[in-house]
Amino acid sequence: xxxxxxxxxxxxxxxxxxxxxxxxxxxxxxxxxxxxxxxxxxxxxxxxxxxxxxxxxxxxxxxxxxxxx
Amino acid sequence: xxxxxxxxxxxxxxxxxxxxxxxxxxxxxxxxxxxxxxxxxxxxxxxxxxxxxxxxxxxxxxxxxxxxxxxxxxxxxxxxxxxxxxxxxxxxxxxxxxxxxxxxxxxxxxxxxxxxxxxxxxxxxxxxxxxxxxxxxxxxxxxxxxxxxxxxxxxxxxxxxxxxxxxxxxxxxxxxxxxxxxxxxxxxxxxxxxxxxxxxxxxxxxxxxxxxxxxxxxxxxxxxxxxxxxxxxxxxxxxxxxxxxxxxxxx
Amino acid sequence: xxxxxxxxxxxxxxxxxxxxxxxxxxxxxxxxxxxxxxxxxxxxxxxxxxxxxxxxxxxxxxxxxxxxxxxxxxxxxxxxxxxxxxxxxxxxxxxxxxxxxxxxxxxxxxxxxxxxxxxxxxxxxxxxxxxxxxxxxxxxxxxxxxxxxxxxxxxxxxxxxxxxxxxxxxxxxxxxxxxxxxxxxxxxxxxxxxxxxxxxxxxxxxxxxxxxxxxxxxxxxxxxxxxxxxxxxxxxxxxxxxxxxxxxxxxxxxxxxxxxxxxxxxxxxxxxxxxxxxxxxxxxxxxxxxxxxxxxxxxxxxxxxxxxxxxxxxxxxxxxxxxxxxxxxxxxxxxxxxxxxxxxxxxxxxxxx
Numbered sequence: 001x002x003x004x005x006x007x008x009x010x011x012x013x014x015x016x017x018x019x020x021x022x023x024x025x026x027x028x029x030x031x032x033x034x035x036x037x038x039x040x041x042x043x044x045x046x047x048x049x050x051x052x053x054x055x056x057x058x059x060x061x062x063x064x065x066x067x068x069x
Numbered sequence: 070x071x072x073x074x075x076x077x078x079x080x081x082x083x084x085x086x087x088x089x090x091x092x093x094x095x096x097x098x099x100x101x102x103x104x105x106x107x108x109x110x111x112x113x114x115x116x117x118x119x120x121x122x123x124x125x126x127x128x129x130x131x132x133x134x135x136x137x138x139x140x141x142x143x144x145x146x147x148x149x150x151x152x153x154x155x156x157x158x159x160x161x162x163x164x165x166x167x168x169x170x171x172x173x174x175x176x177x178x179x180x181x182x183x184x185x186x187x188x189x190x191x192x193x194x195x196x197x198x199x200x201x202x203x204x205x206x207x208x209x210x211x212x213x214x215x216x217x218x219x220x221x222x223x224x225x226x227x228x229x230x231x232x233x234x235x236x237x238x239x240x241x242x243x244x245x246x247x248x249x250x251x252x253x254x255x256x257x258x259x260x261x262x263x264x265x266x267x268x269x270x271x272x273x274x275x276x277x278x279x280x281x282x283x284x285x286x287x288x289x290x291x292x293x294x295x296x297x298x299x300x301x302x303x304x305x306x307x308x309x310x311x312x313x314x315x316x317x318x319x320x
Numbered sequence: 321x322x323x324x325x326x327x328x329x330x331x332x333x334x335x336x337x338x339x340x341x342x343x344x345x346x347x348x349x350x351x352x353x354x355x356x357x358x359x360x361x362x363x364x365x366x367x368x369x370x371x372x373x374x375x376x377x378x379x380x381x382x383x384x385x386x387x388x389x390x391x392x393x394x395x396x397x398x399x400x401x402x403x404x405x406x407x408x409x410x411x412x413x414x415x416x417x418x419x420x421x422x423x424x425x426x427x428x429x430x431x432x433x434x435x436x437x438x439x440x441x442x443x444x445x446x447x448x449x450x451x452x453x454x455x456x457x458x459x460x461x462x463x464x465x466x467x468x469x470x471x472x473x474x475x476x477x478x479x480x481x482x483x484x485x486x487x488x489x490x491x492x493x494x495x496x497x498x499x500x501x502x503x504x505x506x507x508x509x510x511x512x513x514x515x516x517x518x519x520x521x522x523x524x525x526x527x528x529x530x531x532x533x534x535x536x537x538x539x540x541x542x543x544x545x546x547x548x549x550x551x552x553x554x555x556x557x558x559x560x561x562x563x564x565x566x567x568x569x570x571x572x573x574x575x576x577x578x579x580x581x582x583x584x585x586x587x588x589x590x591x592x593x594x595x596x597x598x599x600x601x602x603x604x605x606x607x608x609x610x611x612x613x614x615x616x617x618x619x620x621x622x623x624x625x626x627x628x629x630x631x632x633x634x635x636x637x638x639x640x641x642x643x644x645x646x647x648x649x650x651x652x653x654x655x656x657x658x659x660x661x662x663x664x665x666x667x668x669x670x671x672x673x
Contacts, residue, residue: 002073009084010084012088012089012090013089014089014090014283014290015090015289015290015291016090016290016291016294019291020249020250038089051073053073053074054250056074057074057095057250057253057254058095058247058249058250058253059094059095060085060087060089060090060091060092060093060094060095060290061084061085061087061094062076062080062085062094062097062098064074065072065074065075065076066072066073066074066075067070067071067072067073068070068071068073069070069071110520110522111519111520111521111522111523112519112521113519114389114390114517114518114519116386123532124532126528126530127528129526130526131519131520131526132517132518132519132520132526132527132528133517133526133527133528133529133530134385134386134389134517134528134529134530135416135528135529135530135531135532136382136385136412137382137408137409137412140378140379140382140385140408140409143374143378143379143380143382143383143385143386144382144383144385144386144389145386146372146379146383146386147344147346147382147383147384147385147386147387147388147389147390147392147394148386148387148389148390148517149386150344150370150372150383150386150387151344151370151386151387151390151391151392151518152390152518152519154519155390155518155519172375172376172378172379173375173378173379173382175375176374176375176379
């Protein structure tokens with residue numbers, strides 16, 4: 001099952017990945033603040049992720065790694 | 070579990086200092102991916118400019134030189150002339166390339182200097198806090214055009230790809246953007262092609278990336294990309310302005 | 321001894337650079353140094369080197385910076401107004417610990433000034449070739465032969481200390497012809513430069529050439545380290561020629577073209593029984609203070625002769641430090657003093673002894 005790993009302390013919460021995800025699966029973790037002071041992005045429903053890499057392609061901080069089968 | 074996407078080898082594993090949503094990071098990654106794809110990291114030398122990307126020398130794993138403001142093409146020329154097998158690229162913003170470094174840019178291009186130039190056009194000076202750039206749009210409000218860029222007093226923006234495409238030494242002049250996944254893919258192809266043309270010895274290649282500056286435009290990263298689409302792209306149309314192998318094509 | 325040939329100063333210098341292993345020259349035409357560029361344009365292609373006429377002096381010095389970064393033995397040449405344009409790049413070279421040879425065939429200033437010989441760029445060369453805390457090595461030949469000999473030394477010193485070196489010539493030395501012996505054997509191997517940005521070949525960590533240090537304590541520490549190197553150079557690299565100083569009551573201090581005129585004046589004065597000698601600095605930075613020190617006790621006074629309104633005289637006064645009178649004589653604006661003028665100046669001072 002494909003999934004994404006967000007480096008929480010690299011993420012700046014810019015939300016570009018949120019727009020890029022064709023399935024709308026990414027949101028900011030409003031309950032978390034990383035070491036830079038941002039809410040990091042996270043994948044809400046890993047079972048829906050197709051590993052399309054769109055989020056990673058738009059991430060300006062290269063904070064997203066995509067894994068899959 | 071296989072890795073479908075990760076940071077390219079040619080990109081250093083350090084956090085970037087750029088503001089949230091700044092597209093510099095996307096372009097850095099595309100350059101590093103091109104270097105990885107072509108297997109040239111060991112013979113590539115990058116030139117960092119003055120501007121927001123001044124620390125680019127810390128972000129690439131190939132050898133790097135930090136140039137004075139606008140002088141990257143001259144520094145690149147010196148490196149390239151020492152060994153033509155070096156693959157040399159400059160990374161320059163609009164102030165660096167089209168204001169203080171215009172002479173260096175035009176002459177490196179007209180010499181057909183066999184280097185690759187990655188040009189970030191975000192229509193503003195980011196590092197110094199949002200002043201007018203040579204590519205700021207007519208009417209654009211910046212710190213030094215507080216009533217909007219008045220072309221009667223501040224002149225018109227420079228369209229770099231159009232200007233350079235008139236020069237015989239230019240092998241590739243292409244304008245791309247990175248506002249969405251599709252355009253990121255096109256930008257990656259263009260950057261890779263620019264390196265390939267250098268490796269083939271075809272001459273000067275430039276990829277202009279129309280970019281955003283959310284902080285100094287005073288917009289969220291998402292709104293900045295929308296502003297880019299609405300305002301920048303009509304003035305700076307995407308497309309291939311010169312390609313010695315494949316000819317022109319505009320969007 | 322190799323064959324002696326008659327050559328122009330500018331051309332002899334260029335040939336000596338090729339002998340010293342320099343294969344990259346970036347320049348821009350300006351009188352009275354253009355022969356260096358023209359000679360390089362002719363010779364470089366024949367030795368597999370690069371001659372490139374840049375779009376400006378600013379570009380030329382930054383091309384030099386690039387070639388030096390890549391590990392090459394590289395040079396540029398210009399004349400006074402052009403050196404002002406190069407000052408940006410010279411500061412970056414110094415701030416990046418890069419060697420390079422810069423020739424200044426001085427003409428009169430300020431501004432466009434004139435095209436006749438001058439020594440009015442002494443302050444610029446030794447004090448402020450650019451912004452920031454730094455020094456460059458400055459060598460001052462006084463004959464065409466010495467120009468040839470100093471070129472190889474300049475490249476070697478630059479590589480040894482990883483810093484820019486300037487040969488401070490002038491329109492007279494550059495344009496005049498004298499017999500010279502060129503080096504019999506060209507330099508074949510150059511020193512290794514493991515710091516160079518010439519591609520890591522997947523065999524080492526990436527090299528970075530940089531002058532940006534955003535953290536003040538880091539920059540201060542680096543500058544302290546660099547100044548330790550400058551201190552060492554000050555102690556070990558001073559060079560000067562002494563002429564009839566042993567019994568001199570009056571010592572003239574003069575370099576380059578004005579030292580040639582002064583030498584003639586000294587010979588005339590000696591013929592009249594006046595005990596005058598000369599210290600001729602060969603290194604202008606480091607300034608040869610040891611030579612002043614050695615002589616300061618036995619002379620009555622010093623006379624500094626320059627083709628300027630008086631610039632090097634500052635360094636003579638600093639070295640003498642008030643212990644003896646220091647006077648100045650100079651012509652400027654592109655005028656070379658005559659031996660008679662200098663002789664008259666000697667007599668004025670000697671008469672007062």
